[in-house]
Amino acid sequence: MSTCQLSRAADPQRPETTRISDAHGQDRVRMTGTIISTRVIAVGSSSVYCCVLADGTGELDLLFLGRAAIAGLAAGIRCSIQGVVTARGGRLAVWNPRYQVRSAGESPAGSREEPLAEGAPGATAGTDGAEEAGHLRVYLAAAPGAGKTTAMLDEGRRLRAQGADVVIAFIEDHDRPLTRAHTAGLEIVPRRTWEYRGARFEEMDLDGVLRRSPGVALADELAHTNVPGAGRNAKRWQDVLDLLDAGIGVIATVNIQHLQSVADTVEQIAQVRVRERVPDWVVRRADQIEFVDASPGQLRHRLLQGEIYPAGQVSQALTHFFRTGNLTVLRELALRFLADEPEEEFVRYLARLRAPARPDAAERMLVGVTAAPGAEAIVRRAARIAAGIQADLDVVHVASQSAARRGPDDGLARLRHVVADVGATWHDLDADDLVSALVEYAKSEQVTQIVVGSSQRSRWQELTGGGSIVGRVSRLAARAGIDVHIVALREAGVGLG
Numbered sequence: 001m002s003t004c005q006l007s008r009a010a011d012p013q014r015p016e017t018t019r020i021s022d023a024h025g026q027d028r029v030r031m032t033g034t035i036i037s038t039r040v041i042a043v044g045s046s047s048v049y050c051c052v053l054a055d056g057t058g059e060l061d062l063l064f065l066g067r068a069a070i071a072g073l074a075a076g077i078r079c080s081i082q083g084v085v086t087a088r089g090g091r092l093a094v095w096n097p098r099y100q101v102r103s104a105g106e107s108p109a110g111s112r113e114e115p116l117a118e119g120a121p122g123a124t125a126g127t128d129g130a131e132e133a134g135h136l137r138v139y140l141a142a143a144p145g146a147g148k149t150t151a152m153l154d155e156g157r158r159l160r161a162q163g164a165d166v167v168i169a170f171i172e173d174h175d176r177p178l179t180r181a182h183t184a185g186l187e188i189v190p191r192r193t194w195e196y197r198g199a200r201f202e203e204m205d206l207d208g209v210l211r212r213s214p215g216v217a218l219a220d221e222l223a224h225t226n227v228p229g230a231g232r233n234a235k236r237w238q239d240v241l242d243l244l245d246a247g248i249g250v251i252a253t254v255n256i257q258h259l260q261s262v263a264d265t266v267e268q269i270a271q272v273r274v275r276e277r278v279p280d281w282v283v284r285r286a287d288q289i290e291f292v293d294a295s296p297g298q299l300r301h302r303l304l305q306g307e308i309y310p311a312g313q314v315s316q317a318l319t320h321f322f323r324t325g326n327l328t329v330l331r332e333l334a335l336r337f338l339a340d341e342p343e344e345e346f347v348r349y350l351a352r353l354r355a356p357a358r359p360d361a362a363e364r365m366l367v368g369v370t371a372a373p374g375a376e377a378i379v380r381r382a383a384r385i386a387a388g389i390q391a392d393l394d395v396v397h398v399a400s401q402s403a404a405r406r407g408p409d410d411g412l413a414r415l416r417h418v419v420a421d422v423g424a425t426w427h428d429l430d431a432d433d434l435v436s437a438l439v440e441y442a443k444s445e446q447v448t449q450i451v452v453g454s455s456q457r458s459r460w461q462e463l464t465g466g467g468s469i470v471g472r473v474s475r476l477a478a479r480a481g482i483d484v485h486i487v488a489l490r491e492a493g494v495g496l497g
Helices: 148-161 177-181 206-212 236-245 260-270 280-284 296-304 311-319 324-338 343-354 375-388 410-421 434-444 459-464 469-479
Strands: 002-007 028-043 046-054 059-065 078-088 091-095 098-102 136-141 166-170 192-196 199-203 216-219 249-255 288-293 364-369 392-399 425-430 449-453 483-487
Touching (some): 059 078, 136 148, 148 166, 148 216, 148 288, 166 206, 206 236, 216 236, 236 280, 260 343, 288 324, 296 311, 324 343, 375 483, 392 434, 410 425, 425 434, 434 449, 434 469, 469 483
Parallel strands (some): 166 216, 216 249, 392 425, 449 483
Antiparallel strands (some): 002 288, 028 078, 046 059, 078 091, 078 098
């Protein structure tokens, strides 16, 4: 496991901006002005208290997540703020800035007499009685198994060793002994148990953590959906906002596919439903984001070693979500997000990923099979070709409804085992026109190459039976821009004919 970090701290080589007119996106600013208006707006399902700060050179929106009002911050009040500027709807804004209310004639923020507090999780700045929200750190990973929960726990233990008041609000250890070992020495706030549809579930006890009021709370799986009725919020990220609003620092974890802007793209690419989602702005508001990195090869190895999912789920995961191509795209998405790529650039990149045409480097191979003897040889041959070009392999069996009613075939069952052994993915299609169904499926799944067995039919059979199946596949695939491999048969009756 390796980590790289996005820390929203001032660049020592670049001074902080002190005038609104000089501020640009991603600048760290420290400035003083007067609040000229306030209002409450909705962002996602949360309220945001918006204050407009003016300093005579321009205006800056101060956005406080999860709040409907803040004592001491009102129109006409002079205050100093510190934070990182983002662009929002054509205006400059700072999410959850450090702030200090000032009286007339008081020295501005950034003076030697009274600097604003710096941002360790849980730190607050003096505000004439108005408590600042806690600070958020997020460990971001490209996929399960990268080690983000372990990294969070290790950071919690490091902070505790330095004297910080740290508790575990909730972790998902997935019955992994190694993860549990990293909880040693950390206080755990007991979970609450809830019944739902006849089953018992454990959730984070938000009220218990608030009563405990630690300096820092560790909250795993930011996108988690709470059991209906289990507390005041539907999602864990909303629980985290409540902790931050109470002045408690939070260290949390999330995988890139759970970000709202990314989830639909991941569903399309990986063909896996992403049910748990968290708004991008919740993660982007973090004071610090750390990327817990693991290469696609490392993740697949950990999966095979049983370190991520139970043995019964490994084969399915390897051929679906944990395909090398999927993991590579997820890692690229995480790095782009971590780099604070401008939101419009990030959206354009997602749109390119969702485009129907796949990049040439992202090969995907399909082989059509029947239950005829020798189909196993074609699957093995296709698997060798796919491995040579690092392509994903799908095996499609097309059967008419009348054939399906005849029941399962022993040869087909054996063929399924061969497909699983070579790491390919099996698909069943019901269609009377085998060729059309095969090519249409290839188009819809962005397949780049099709493998078929050479025909064993005589010329007379082809003339009386509507032509060679291989020939029809070749013609339709060519129109769709899909390459076709025709594998020589060594046994009669093999392949599609």
